[in-house]
Amino acid sequence: MKKQSIDNSFFHHTSVAIAGASTSYNIGHAFVSCMLDSGFKGKVYPLNPSGGEILGLKVYHSISDVPGTVDYVISCIPARFTPQLVSDSAAKGAKIVSFFTAGYSESGRRGGLDLEEELLRVARARGVRLLGPNCLGLYCPEIGLSFACDFPKEKGSVGFISQSGGNSIYLIRAAGQRGIRFSKAISYGNALDVDESDLFEYFATDGETRIVAAYVEGVRDGRRFLEALRNLSAVKPVIILKGGCTGAGAVAASSHTGSLAGSDEAWESLLSQNGAIRVYSLDELVDMLVTFSYMPPPQGRSMTVCGSNGGFTVLTADEYIDAGFSLPSLPPKDQHEINDVVARFSNTDAGMILSNPFDITNIGSGEGQYSIMRLLADNSMFDLVVAQVSISNSGWPHERSPFRFWPDMFLDALLKVHCEVSKPMAVIIHSSITDIDCQRALELQQKCSSAGLPVYISIPSAAKAMDRFLRYHEKR
């Protein structure tokens, strides 16, 4: 029987029941508190045979006791009780049961496989969709549905699926910190019923989703996945991190989500031939989301680099050249304009690099920095302007250094140029070491993200992400 395809009703629920929530802290309790903290707009029903109250909510003995219907059920009870829960949920009109519960096929035991089969049989018979098992379920910020209390509350345009719950937590938090917002995210674990292909098919048609990201360990039906991926990547960028692409990784993937991981070579050609952008770590995935979300496609690969510190300036040029960009020198007339600005704002050009790439550390005025970057951004020979600033070094020789606000001044100047000139720009706020550095870097990141600038946290990762972004657009 062909599975019913997923539509918006899969994500929009007016009531959630959490089976296995206890009055003292446990995972079910945590899910309840997430719903409340995330401002879930519907009813929340904790379920536990012991009854009681959780965070002011009545705990029902079983789902059958809940008044009215329940749309979405989260199972945190032992695996052996779950077939009954699916059946009872169906009776309550549930559309989906999601299983934090683990101990199924990924256990490698016959009993686990049998249980999965039974779940599927009950679900199909009763018209309920299953998410997982061994997953965290749905994140749909529009209705306040979440599986972590601190996920962004605003919705955005990234759709994300992950077989790993832990990886989905990290990805959503890390990308959230960099200004990324999600339409929907789905932690789908063992993919017993709802799988990557179902979700890719949905995202291809979802008007709220502009970019799709995935952490996949294995696929159930290769042919169907290939088609779903091809259709999706024809209309939206699809960025994929494949876990378990090595021998030991595949063993781990099997034990993690019961996945048959497949050979890396097969995946490499499958992904590249079907339009996916492949990345190799969660941080690379975040970088791609930042790039696709915040950077308009540059017209070409001619660029300029401007920032602080000579050594970092040299290394930034090296990274971008290695990544396939060019940093042409300015023609004499344009170079003279730059030199004139420098002469207005500094009594020496010592200790700076005043050809492409530019090191303007010793321009100590925001107006001077603005004037130089404005000239660079206005110059039609550059398709792209990349600014880079080291956080740690701005506190030299000590934390009270008068240069410690250099990054703030420089980024204000950059943001002003970004407002005024419509040219692709990016900023790398890098080299944080101490906790004070870290706090400053996060504040500056946020300021730039809020202004619509793509922000990166290391020079090599920025160059790599932009290269992948350009390759994507060059192929189209």
Added chain:
Amino acid sequence: MKKQSIDNSFFHHTSVAIAGASTSYNIGHAFVSCMLDSGFKGKVYPLNPSGGEILGLKVYHSISDVPGTVDYVISCIPARFTPQLVSDSAAKGAKIVSFFTAGYSESGRRGGLDLEEELLRVARARGVRLLGPNCLGLYCPEIGLSFACDFPKEKGSVGFISQSGGNSIYLIRAAGQRGIRFSKAISYGNALDVDESDLFEYFATDGETRIVAAYVEGVRDGRRFLEALRNLSAVKPVIILKGGCTGAGAVAASSHTGSLAGSDEAWESLLSQNGAIRVYSLDELVDMLVTFSYMPPPQGRSMTVCGSNGGFTVLTADEYIDAGFSLPSLPPKDQHEINDVVARFSNTDAGMILSNPFDITNIGSGEGQYSIMRLLADNSMFDLVVAQVSISNSGWPHERSPFRFWPDMFLDALLKVHCEVSKPMAVIIHSSITDIDCQRALELQQKCSSAGLPVYISIPSAAKAMDRFLRYHEKR
């Protein structure tokens, strides 16, 4: 005339004069405060024609007014006055003049080149060595000589040279945070007189230096450098980051330190044929210093991974396999031992990966974690144990999560095993997002470094560093 070779007297000074230090904040003032903050054991003489007092120290009008001799002079005065300063310094018995002052050959102007020639002429005639120009000079923690107030005060066994002052600040701070200590570090800028070859020759014989790191943009004398590198790498590991290895990077390097950067191909073969370990970023350089400083060479590439979160566990296995390691499965007897321990500490094995690589997130007791890692470390089939822990995810579903101390518990268990079993081990403390994460990660890093464990901050970078380390030892 062959240059006089560098010996310990180059680093050990009893008096320092800083030319161009002003009573209000400027660079010279900053150097003075660095000497005081770093506990320099000798005399500090600020120099300025305006006189006055800086941080309780009398400011002398010129170096000639200083009573007695001066060993080490730091120039922060305009370039045109520096030949006279070298001459006056020689008259005071100075061994070295170091130039923060820039505006020489790197300016690309005839006048800058002429000034360099004049400096060199005066220095050679008067028997003074020059450091830079366009540099930060010497860091020698043993005598409290430093060019940043917060560099580690304890000495160590890493010798470091850098053409870039900014890169030397970042490297020393970042490595310092990861538990690395230095014998001597030299920011040597344009390398007019003292150059990379002089310093490599010195480090080859320096009994206090066990590992050498370098950020180099270009070399003055290729043949001599090759010989110095070959001799040094024959006795100590030498890790090199080459800046300006691309066209635009080379243009920047020329404008940064007046360097002729050379082609990347030439450098690649020069470095690999002469025993250097090449890295491509400052963070990779830090990783190599951590590895060489803290990890005993493993006997082979058979390893086990143990840590938190299934998704990260899969990705860690992938990274290490890709880097050329193997993660063999346990034989049945050893696997049963692990399973028995798990059964003692958890009523289910759901949600864990209990084959190599291991995910023991759901073992909620330090004793259980210790028992598993002890079994793994004791197992002679593994040459290496790598532990990995995600900081962000331990605060799931919210910051008050009772699992938030999982990393602390896990690392305590690991440190206990590390104390008891003499097997190469490493720990990756990764995936920090917020400032709170960052603070926690730094504390845990420090705890592990203090206990002698090599600590890494990302999964891919850890695998890459260990692969380079193994390659180094496999070649010998």
